[in-house]
Amino acid sequence: MESRVLGKTGEKIPVVGMGTWALGNSSGEQRREEIKALQKGIELGMKFIDTAEVYGHGRSETLVGDAIREYREEVFLATKVAPENFAYDDIIRSCETSIQRLGVKFVDLYQLQWPNPRIPIQETMRAMQELVDTGKTRHIGLSNFSVEQTMQAQESLPRSELVSNEVRYSITSRSIEAELLPFCEKERLTVIAYSPLDTGDIPIGRIPKDMLAKYEMTPAQLMLNWVTYPDPVVAIPKAGRVSHVEENARSVDVRISQADYQALSKKFE
Numbered sequence: 230m231e232s233r234v235l236g237k238t239g240e241k242i243p244v245v246g247m248g249t250w251a252l253g254n255s256s257g258e259q260r261r262e263e264i265k266a267l268q269k270g271i272e273l274g275m276k277f278i279d280t281a282e283v284y285g286h287g288r289s290e291t292l293v294g295d296a297i298r299e300y301r302e303e304v305f306l307a308t309k310v311a312p313e314n315f316a317y318d319d320i321i322r323s324c325e326t327s328i329q330r331l332g333v334k335f336v337d338l339y340q341l342q343w344p345n346p347r348i349p350i351q352e353t354m355r356a357m358q359e360l361v362d363t364g365k366t367r368h369i370g371l372s373n374f375s376v377e378q379t380m381q382a383q384e385s386l387p388r389s390e391l392v393s394n395e396v397r398y399s400i401t402s403r404s405i406e407a408e409l410l411p412f413c414e415k416e417r418l419t420v421i422a423y424s425p426l427d428t429g430d431i432p433i434g435r436i437p438k439d440m441l442a443k444y445e446m447t448p449a450q451l452m453l454n455w456v457t458y459p460d461p462v463v464a465i466p467k468a469g470r471v472s473h474v475e476e477n478a479r480s481v482d483v484r485i486s487q488a489d490y491q492a493l494s495k496k497f498e
């Protein structure tokens with residue numbers, strides 16, 4: 230699996246990881262399949278898992294914890310705190326609860342899920358710094374922050390550098406290309422692309438068949454290959470099925486040419 234440097238850290242993470250929204254709400258055979266899917270993904274190199282305290286009211290984190298028990302040291306583990314918990318004490322409590330549900334000693338990346346203008350960003354970032362200082366998280370990231378909000382968050386964090394911003398990005402959802410993507414490129418912030426498969430609503434009919442044949446890729450693979458083409462981008466497709474995970478893990482085995490990348494970009498503009 231190809232990897233990318235996380236922010237300015239020098240540390241590498243897989244270019245295709247795994248999202249987990251809506252995983253963990255299940256029971257019985259479906260739950261077992263979801264756990265198997267995450268474990269298969271890890272075995273195939275997608276050793277980056279993204280979850281959040283709000284996914285299934287903590288059930289996603291619990292499922293991830295069950296899936297990674299044997300693999301903790303291999304996995305880059307990211308979770309998020311919800312905006313209603315951005316007050317200092319609430320963040321500390323949220324992070325500790327997430328760590329408990331995940332069954333780990335620390336997370337690798339702790340992210341603010343959405344901006345919350347009602348709580349001063351200085352207070353929020355003071356708590357995030359405390360979590361780094363006490364070893365609860367190795368890195369701090371944002372999600373759904375604009376350029377301006379990202380700059381304010383960084384200014385409120387004197388002793389740490391932000392490493393990432395997790396935002397919606399796919400071949401059909403391109404709004405970050407105007408400002409946020411170039412900003413992240415310049416500032417060396419990793420862009421974590423969520424919903425890279427359009428939440429499963431893959432625009433199959435619009436993807437050129439000759440390109441799929443040329444690279445022997447499925448539409449989902451081509452979408453993941455396209456979205457992770459720019460250097461700061463890594464993607465976190467969610468798949469609750471082993472067969473989908475196997476497909477996604479092979480999506481960047483071969484890179485499409487620059488000409489095909491540009492042709493696809495233009496077609497979906």
Ligand SMILES: NC(=O)c1ccc[n+]([C@@H]2O[C@H](COP(=O)([O-])OP(=O)(O)OC[C@H]3O[C@@H](n4cnc5c(N)ncnc54)[C@H](OP(=O)(O)O)[C@@H]3O)[C@@H](O)[C@H]2O)c1
Nearest residue numbers: 248249250423424425426427428429449466467468469470
């Ligand atoms: N920070 C945020 O605000 C935010 C917001 C949204 C999402 N996220 C994160 O980003 C992750 C991914 O986004 P998402 O879940 O919204 O959407 P997504 O990854 O674009 O799409 C997920 C859907 O695609 C299907 N799928 C996966 N692989 C496939 C393949 N190879 N072929 C065909 N279908 C495939 C899945 O089906 P199966 O499950 O049946 O395999 C699922 O229905 C989330 O799980 C979450 O971790 C973050």
